[in-house]
Amino acid sequence: MKKLLPLLLIIFALYGCTDCGPQQELSVRISINTGKDSIHLNQLYALGAVDQQVFQKQVAYFNKDQYFSKQFELPISLLADSTTYVFGFNNRTDTLTLFYQRDFYYKDKCGFVIDTKQPARLENSISTFSQVHVNYESYLKEKFTFPSGIGGNGIYLDITL
Amino acid sequence: MKTLLSSLILSILWVNSYAQKIYSTPVYVGLDVVKGIPSYVFPEKYFIKKTIIIEPYVRFNRQKPGKSILISAGFANGSSKVDTSRQINAHQFQGIYFKMAFEARNSRIPISGGVGPMLSIAGFKGKYKFKGPTFGDYNGSFHEKENMAFGAEGYVAYDLALSKKLSLRFLIRNAIALRSGDSFAADYFPGIGYTKDMSQLLFSGGFSTQLFFRCK
Numbered sequence: 001m002k003k004l005l006p007l008l009l010i011i012f013a014l015y016g017c018t019d020c021g022p023q024q025e026l027s028v029r030i031s032i033n034t035g036k037d038s039i040h041l042n043q044l045y046a047l048g049a050v051d052q053q054v055f056q057k058q059v060a061y062f063n064k065d066q067y068f069s070k071q072f073e074l075p076i077s078l079l080a081d082s083t084t085y086v087f088g089f090n091n092r093t094d095t096l097t098l099f100y101q102r103d104f105y106y107k108d109k110c111g112f113v114i115d116t117k118q119p120a121r122l123e124n125s126i127s128t129f130s131q132v133h134v135n136y137e138s139y140l141k142e143k144f145t146f147p148s149g150i151g152g153n154g155i156y157l158d159i160t161l
Numbered sequence: 162m163k164t165l166l167s168s169l170i171l172s173i174l175w176v177n178s179y180a181q182k183i184y185s186t187p188v189y190v191g192l193d194v195v196k197g198i199p200s201y202v203f204p205e206k207y208f209i210k211k212t213i214i215i216e217p218y219v220r221f222n223r224q225k226p227g228k229s230i231l232i233s234a235g236f237a238n239g240s241s242k243v244d245t246s247r248q249i250n251a252h253q254f255q256g257i258y259f260k261m262a263f264e265a266r267n268s269r270i271p272i273s274g275g276v277g278p279m280l281s282i283a284g285f286k287g288k289y290k291f292k293g294p295t296f297g298d299y300n301g302s303f304h305e306k307e308n309m310a311f312g313a314e315g316y317v318a319y320d321l322a323l324s325k326k327l328s329l330r331f332l333i334r335n336a337i338a339l340r341s342g343d344s345f346a347a348d349y350f351p352g353i354g355y356t357k358d359m360s361q362l363l364f365s366g367g368f369s370t371q372l373f374f375r376c377k
Contacts, residue, residue: 023248025293049295078291078299104291104301106345108360111247112289112301 019141019152020110026139028098028155030072035161043088048077055085076155078102081119096127098134100155107140115139116155131160191218191330191373193235200239208357209349212239218371220264231262231275237283237351244348248289256283256351260314276315279336281352283308285345305345310353310363312338320373328373335366 041062044055058072065071076083076098084097099119107113115138118124124134134157141152197214204210216235223229240253262277286304293299318332336353339362346360354365 024291025295046295050297051295054295075293075295077296078293079297083296102299104289104299106303108346109358111244111249112291114291114299 018107018109019149020107021113021115021138021140021152022154023110023113025075025078026114026116026154027073027075028157029153030074030157030159032070032072032159032161034068034070039161040090041087042090043086045086046074046077047084047086048080076100076116078114094128094161096125096129096132096157096159098125098155098157099123100136113140125157127159129159129161131158133158187222188376189218189220189328189373190376191220191371192216193218193369193371195368195370197237197239205242208242208355210240210242212237212349214239214351216371218373220373227266227268229264229266229273231260231264231277233260233262234258235260235352237349239349241348248291250288250290252285252287252348254283254285254347254349254351256281258282258352260352262314262316271320273318273320274316275318276313279312279314279338279352281310281338281350283310283347283351285347303345305342308347309341310338310350312336312353312363326375328375330371330373331368332371333366333368336363338363 041059044059044062045052046055049055054075058074062070062072074083074085081101082097082099084095087094087096099121101117101119103115103117104112105115116136118136124136125132134155136155137153138151139154141149193214193216196216197209197212199207200209200212214235214237216233218231218233220229220231235258236256237258238255240251243250243252258279258281260277260279262275264273264275266273284304284306285308286302288300288302290301291299314334314336316332316334318330321329321331323329338350338353340350340360346356346358348355348357350356350363350365353363354367356363356365
């Protein structure tokens with residue numbers, strides 16, 4: 001039996017289980033390449049947000065970060081297929097409207113899950129940044145195996161100022 | 162739904178009169194007296210809430226001694242306890258079902274056993290919610306119509322005579338059925354019972370009590 005136990009664990013790990021995804025308000029990961037110039041973010045907010053606290057926290061993180069490529073994690077609206085963010089830097093103000101398609105459905109063993117898909121329209125985003133690249137990936141892992149599985153990273157944005 | 166129910170009543174009446182003509186043996190008419198009651202007495206603890214379950218029966222003897230046929234139809238309408246871990250905050254169901262059983266009675270002890278096919282047609286609707294602390298909550302709804310389950314039910318029953326005409330039947334039952342829709346796993350399937358986390362193959366057992374009246 002003792003010899004069988006690790007084998008059973010391996011089989012269980014390879015067989016995997018169902019991934020339910022975040023099942024909450026989704027967030028997008030944003031990476032801003034600021035170049036060599038040091039830039040200060042004064043404010044960040046989203047249109048239509050009832051609570052701006054999370055954006056104020058992101059401002060603090062942004063200004064603390066010493067790297068040229070700065071990371072954000074911003075929530076997206078579950079009430080619309082787009083979210084608009086306003087970035088107020090010390091020398092410029094940028095807007096970014098991100099498009100997506102919300103997908104709510106019932107999944108066995110999870111209940112209702114939430115995911116996003118690529119938008120039905122041509123452009124993925126409208127922005128005043130010089131370059132925005134949006135990468136759409138499911139928020140639910142395709143096959144959930146130990147230690148992680150495939151996919152499940154959600155929307156990822158690469159921005160150049 | 163209404164036409165189905167009326168056609169069922171008609172068919173029961175037809176079988177009833179037909180059976181009497183051929184066999185001229187006692188015909189029993191019964192009604193389930195337990196199902197649904199716990200959902201009114203313990204609405205917060207029981208898995209279904211305020212659910213009406215009407216389950217009438219007709220039982221008549223066959224020509225072989227100790228053998229009988231049981232025909233039943235049921236109607237259920239109510240809601241089940243919400244499971245917030247699945248984001249669901251309201252869940253209602255409605256359904257009708259038909260059962261038939263071939264019953265055999267033990268000659269020495271007053272215990273009968275029966276088994277037969279069953280068919281259930283149900284509809285489910287409800288609401289779900291995703292909390293959105295930043296932008297606001299998303300409220301969605303779901304509606305599944307005419308979901309079918311086909312299977313078999315077996316039971317073991319003990320009959321207690323109350324008077325010449327009335328008798329109580331205590332039974333342990335078990336149902337197994339296949340469901341047509343696989344998109345939504347209901348907690349309760351009319352006629353089958355508690356089916357939580359079962360999407361296609363439903364399996365449920367239980368205890369019930371029925372009151373029977375001897376017609377002739």
